[in-house]
Amino acid sequence: MYQVIARKYRPQSFADVVNQEHVKTTLENAIAQNRIAHGYIFSGQRGTGKTTVARILARCLNCINGPTPLPCGTCASCLEIEQGGGAVDVIEIDAASNRGINEMRELRENVRYRPARDRYKVFIIDEAHQITNEAFNALLKTIEEPPDWVVFVLCTTESHKIPATIASRCQHFSFRSVEFESLVGRIAWICEQEGIQADQESLAVLARAGEGSVRDSLSALDQAIACCGSQLRAADVRALLGGFSLESLYRVTEALSDGNTQEMLEIVDELERSGQNLQHFSRELSRYIRNLLVAKIGDTRLIAASVEERERLLGIAGGFSEEDLTRYLQLSLDMFSELQTSLQPRFHLELGLIRMVHAGRLTTVEEALAAMGPAPNAPKGSPVPPRPAPPKPSPPPARAAGPSPFQADSAKKAAAAPEAPGDENDWRQKLHDALVELGLPFTADAVAHASIAATAAELQFTVPKHLLLSMRAEELGKAVQAVTGKVMKVKVIAGQASAAATPVVETRQQPAEDDETAERAMANEEVQRFQRLFGGQVRTVRNLRE
Numbered sequence: 197m198y199q200v201i202a203r204k205y206r207p208q209s210f211a212d213v214v215n216q217e218h219v220k221t222t223l224e225n226a227i228a229q230n231r232i233a234h235g236y237i238f239s240g241q242r243g244t245g246k247t248t249v250a251r252i253l254a255r256c257l258n259c260i261n262g263p264t265p266l267p268c269g270t271c272a273s274c275l276e277i278e279q280g281g282g283a284v285d286v287i288e289i290d291a292a293s294n295r296g297i298n299e300m301r302e303l304r305e306n307v308r309y310r311p312a313r314d315r316y317k318v319f320i321i322d323e324a325h326q327i328t329n330e331a332f333n334a335l336l337k338t339i340e341e342p343p344d345w346v347v348f349v350l351c352t353t354e355s356h357k358i359p360a361t362i363a364s365r366c367q368h369f370s371f372r373s374v375e376f377e378s379l380v381g382r383i384a385w386i387c388e389q390e391g392i393q394a395d396q397e398s399l400a401v402l403a404r405a406g407e408g409s410v411r412d413s414l415s416a417l418d419q420a421i422a423c424c425g426s427q428l429r430a431a432d433v434r435a436l437l438g439g440f441s442l443e444s445l446y447r448v449t450e451a452l453s454d455g456n457t458q459e460m461l462e463i464v465d466e467l468e469r470s471g472q473n474l475q476h477f478s479r480e481l482s483r484y485i486r487n488l489l490v491a492k493i494g495d496t497r498l499i500a501a502s503v504e505e506r507e508r509l510l511g512i513a514g515g516f517s518e519e520d521l522t523r524y525l526q527l528s529l530d531m532f533s534e535l536q537t538s539l540q541p542r543f544h545l546e547l548g549l550i551r552m553v554h555a556g557r558l559t560t561v562e563e564a565l566a567a568m569g570p571a572p573n574a575p576k577g578s579p580v581p582p583r584p585a586p587p588k589p590s591p592p593p594a595r596a597a598g599p600s601p602f603q604a605d606s607a608k609k610a611a612a613a614p615e616a617p618g619d620e621n622d623w624r625q626k627l628h629d630a631l632v633e634l635g636l637p638f639t640a641d642a643v644a645h646a647s648i649a650a651t652a653a654e655l656q657f658t659v660p661k662h663l664l665l666s667m668r669a670e671e672l673g674k675a676v677q678a679v680t681g682k683v684m685k686v687k688v689i690a691g692q693a694s695a696a697a698t699p700v701v702e703t704r705q706q707p708a709e710d711d712e713t714a715e716r717a718m719a720n721e722e723v724q725r726f727q728r729l730f731g732g733q734v735r736t737v738r739n740l741r742e
Contacts (some may be wrong), residue, residue, distance in 0.1 A: 201421075202414040205386055206248055208269060208278055213245050213252070214382050214410055219369045223249070224265040227256050232263065233367045237324075238256045240371025241357035243409030247288075247353040249371075250320045251277055253389040254286045257313035273314050277373070285314040292323045304338050307346050324350035332359050340365045373408025374402075376500040381412065383417055387428075392421060397430035401500040405437050438476050442505060446512065452524065453515050460549035464542060474541040478532040478548070479735065481501035485528050488513045492725040520556055520718040527552050559635050574656050605685050623655075623679075624650045630675040637735070639671050647691075654685040661690045713739050 198297065207213045208698035210220040219238075223307045226232055236253075259267035265273050273740075276283040289303070302445045303319065311317045321327075328333075331638045337349055339362060350366065352358060374382075378409055387394050397740070403720075406413030416437060425433050433439075444463070453475040467477055487499045492513040494507045502607075513521065531548030534736040624643060632641035647658040659667055667688040676684050717723055723734075 200415070201390070201418045202411050205389075205414070207252065207266065208243070210249075210252055210265065211251060213403070214244055214378050215374045216249070216371055219249060219301065219371065222254060222369070224347065227263050230263065232347065233259065234342050234346065235366035236350070237355065237363060237368045238349060238351045238371060239367045239368065240353070241373060241409060242353055243411030244371040244374060247322055249319065250349040250351060251280075251286070251357055253349065254283070254316075254318040254320070257316045257318065258283070258689070262315065283314070285311040285316070286318045286320065288320045288322065289324065291321050291326045293301065293480060295327045295331060297328065297331045297334050300327070300334045304335065307338055307342060311345055319346070319351065320349045320351065323353070325352040325354040329359065332362055336361055339670065348366045348595060372454055374410055374450075376403055379403040379406065379408075379410065379413055379546035383413060384576070386414070386417065387456070388419070392426050392428060395430060395503045397505065398428040398433050400500070401430055401433045401437065401439060401507065404438075405501050418588050438473060439480060440510065445481060448481060449516075451549075452553060455553055455557060457550050457553050460553060461546060462516060464546050464549065468542055474545050475532070475535045478528065478535050478545060482528040485521060485525045488516065489518070492521055494515065511667045516553055519642050522554050524552050527555060542627050620650075625673050626679045629671075631671070631676045634671070634674060636671050636675075638674075639668065640665050641735070643672075654687060656687045656689065658689055658691040713737055
């Protein structure tokens with residue numbers, strides 16, 4: 197009777213196990229030193245060797261030459277365990293169907309009896325995370341203090357579901373995903389044993405189909421042999437496993453490079469007419485763009501592909517920037533997520549691919565700002581983004597006499613420009629008057645209490661914290677332009693104003709008849725409380741009833 201490859205080439209010793217060096221070394225040393233624990237937890241993704249290592253551990257413990265890390269493979273115990281399910285003292289329990297408290301009570305009763313023939317009674321509990329909490333509680337005391345002849349091995353893909361009370365009583369081994377190169381080497385060795393001819397790209401496709409699981413990759417190999425016979429070709433294996441060739445994915449990157457939305461629609465149309473699964477295509481596209489991004493960064497070791505495919509990906513990635521590939525990857529992941537629940541997958545795929553084309557035409561914010569000058573309606577006083585300096589024009593030919601029209605216009609503008617203030621007090625007085633004329637009395641009052649430091653292109657104000665909200669850069673920019681006739685950069689910081697920040701003298705005279713109104717206002721308790729809290733000075737008092 198035919199036996200599938202995954203069972204036929206199942207490892208029978210620690211040396212045959214692919215990867216998992218940390219697990220193999222620890223168990224071999226524990227057996228050699230006779231430091232065998234009574235409970236183990238093997239966790240990891242499917243097909244990485246958890247149950248296989250549990251059986252090898254049982255062989256090492258019960259071999260006639262044991263306990264030994266190198267079982268003989270010829271004694272009755274080794275042969276029965278190798279065949280699976282035949283050893284009377286190695287009990288394998290499927291917790292998916294034996295998860296209740298009654299099954300655990302039965303197991304607890306079985307533990308009390310000594311092995312019928314072998315040295316240890318080994319209980320291998322597969323899918324252990326499916327055992328109910330009540331059943332775990334019934335097993336708790338037995339796992340904590342079992343008889344000397346009992347060893348428990350709990351295999352699970354979801355170790356976080358194992359209760360902490362159980363996990364703390366066992367040694368935990370985490371099985372890792374099998375590395376791509378190791379998986380390719382294992383498949384190549386099995387093909388050689390079976391007389392199958394397969395090129396490197398076919399082996400890479402099969403290894404990638406397992407996504408780190410040896411069993412899944414070997415099942416795909418079995419399926420490929422049944423379909424293609426003794427000669428495996430990459431194109432046939434891809435088509436069998438529902439994958440997409442690098443050529444079809446390369447068309448997407450070519451359309452992205454050319455900004456061709458029409459090509460994207462044609463790609464989707466061909467996929468639809470050929471009956472391809474659009475969700476699978478979206479998933480493969482995300483993986484493909486991720487590989488391009490990794491190749492662009494420079495670490496091709498992280499790409500699960502053959503050497504030839506890695507070189508080709510490296511060449512394609514050279515035509516894109518790292519920022520573009522990052523943007524494409526995010527868009528492809530969003531597209532794949534939308535396709536999972538879409539009732540119209542074609543429409544979503546077309547929209548997603550066209551969106552990727554448009555995303556490739558975007559420029560960065562820095563480039564866009566550098567290419568722009570100051571907007572005509574931009575608020576005065578706002579900083580102008582840096583832009584490349586224009587080339588210096590060649591000097592015009594000498595003229596016989598008289599200034600040019602351009603020079604005359606420049607002279608007029610220079611004559612019309614107001615004179616810049618001199619010292620700090622001059623700045624403060626002129627800015628105060630300009631802000632009052634602009635109808636901004638609160639900002640004018642804040643300027644009167646600020647320290648001002650002026651340079652050729654920047655004006656810096658230092659004000660107390662309680663006046664910081666009154667110093668708005670836009671309003672200050674308008675006043676500065678009104679005073680100097682040019683746009684200057686305005687910077688406002690919180691701090692202690694210098695002693696030079698003296699109050700501005702109010703030039704407007706208050707009528708004598710308002711003195712009584714002002715005295716009543718200043719005697720008001722709320723006004724006094726406001727002054728104590730926020731400081732400042734009362735400039736004018738008006739009677740709103742008049």
